[in-house]
Amino acid sequence: MDTIRLAIVGYGKIARDQHHPAIDANPAYRLSAVASRNAAVPGVAHFETLEALLKEGPTVDAVALCTPAGVRTAQARLAMSHGKHVMLEKPPGATLAEIETLREDAARSGVTLFASWHSRHAHCVAPARRWLSTRKIQRVDIVWKEDVREWHPGQAWIWQPGGMGVFDPGINALSIATAILPRPFHLIDAQLQVPGNCQTPIAASLDFVDGLKVPIHAEFDFRQVGTPPIWEIHVETDDGRLTLEAGGSRMRVDGELREEGPDAEYAGLYERFAGLIGRGQSDVDVSPFRHVADALMLGYRHPVDDFTE
Template identity: 60%
Template structure:
């Protein structure tokens, strides 16, 4: 079977650190081109300043991975779908729920694959956590997701603009895990968003959810953490406590702790290849819907200005 010819659009940190190595390590794909108006690309790989230049004048491709900021992703995805090209959406899949739903409907209509790629769901501890919790009664959940924005997103102005999500850019990773491992639906009850005076998006947030059985879920997000970073989800159940740490890579159950290799992006690309070969899409909007609910219902609190 011939490899899937894929182009990577947007060559920032996530593309270079994760996407390009994952593609290189998966025989189902071949890197056909890269696209960026600001980056010269990789030696030996066709490079274009825009996706239009590639689609209308470049080598033939079967799929694109969109690693751009979410605010510009809809038009790029729509253009690719129009040309019958499969689309991998880096998280979050879009700047709004409506545009992601529109893309999903368009992909179904033209018969190509659209994949909303929640990478944290592929962390090593997530699948066994989901399986263990399926047979338990959830009593309480605590999420602490704190990191240093200066380390992970230095000088990235787009992330502070409307649609950039602010602290929910990392926080949505936790929500993607939460909505995947809990056996019942989750909804927001209350939220407080801390927004710097000079920014449009929050730098911290405190949220309270509950599931449809009444289990309380508390979430603490902060982008001002220095020193060790915190990416932890703790679930108290009738059979003891489960903890996912290191962003889901480490799973602790009442019987002990499992440390496994980080295979998030290789897992994503295996999933994408399987979806393409099977003629299917995977566009789960639940994590983005919870973020939208936070902006819809959350109280906004002005805090001191933030500068990189």
């Protein structure tokens, strides 16, 4: 395929801040259309809905779905039924079961389906995976804390069923952990703090173990007010302590800086998407989403003060 003619569906904050710049910077793509009820891009064909784009718009080869998870599956099925490759923002859907439907649709339609996890493309994730592959892991601690008012302003959907609450950023940490740790792990305990006026947690404390009973603990919190966010993973091994900082863009071993890189996660996503399209493959890994589903199913819910923006 020559240049991939791409449409963005849902032009909100994440599309504006991350997807659009990554597309513009990659010569494999041309942004041919946007489908969004509330935003348009100068010089780019605009439609209020994906249906209108597919019926009336310019020909596109692929779509990037940046809409809320609750509507994404129907949009993905529609796009694939028209022969379009599909990138799904995280999480890939509202439920695990519907992702299996999408996987079947992609295979039947002969198109690429990409369930994207942008944090896996942070600069130091691959180096961390390589470093850990030759060491014996003894313990893992994940700390992912940020101010919801800064990172999700006015996004009331995040507190509704399917919005995931603090797991919206927490799933980023889980996407890194499932990428760098050498063995699968599973949840054994989850404590969730849920505001009285919300359906999803504002904080969570999780305990996992892997097949060798290595303990993995995670603390997620949306109430990191007045201080910088903390996005860190600490791994104790028989040969030192590895730390990923700044969401995976900085790596230390026993406190010594080993590697640091720019924020190019979405550039990595679009490079991956183009490669999958070129090879006629799909990538639909739901392991981070599965851990969130387990936490929401097994978690003990503790009521806390109502949340106000």
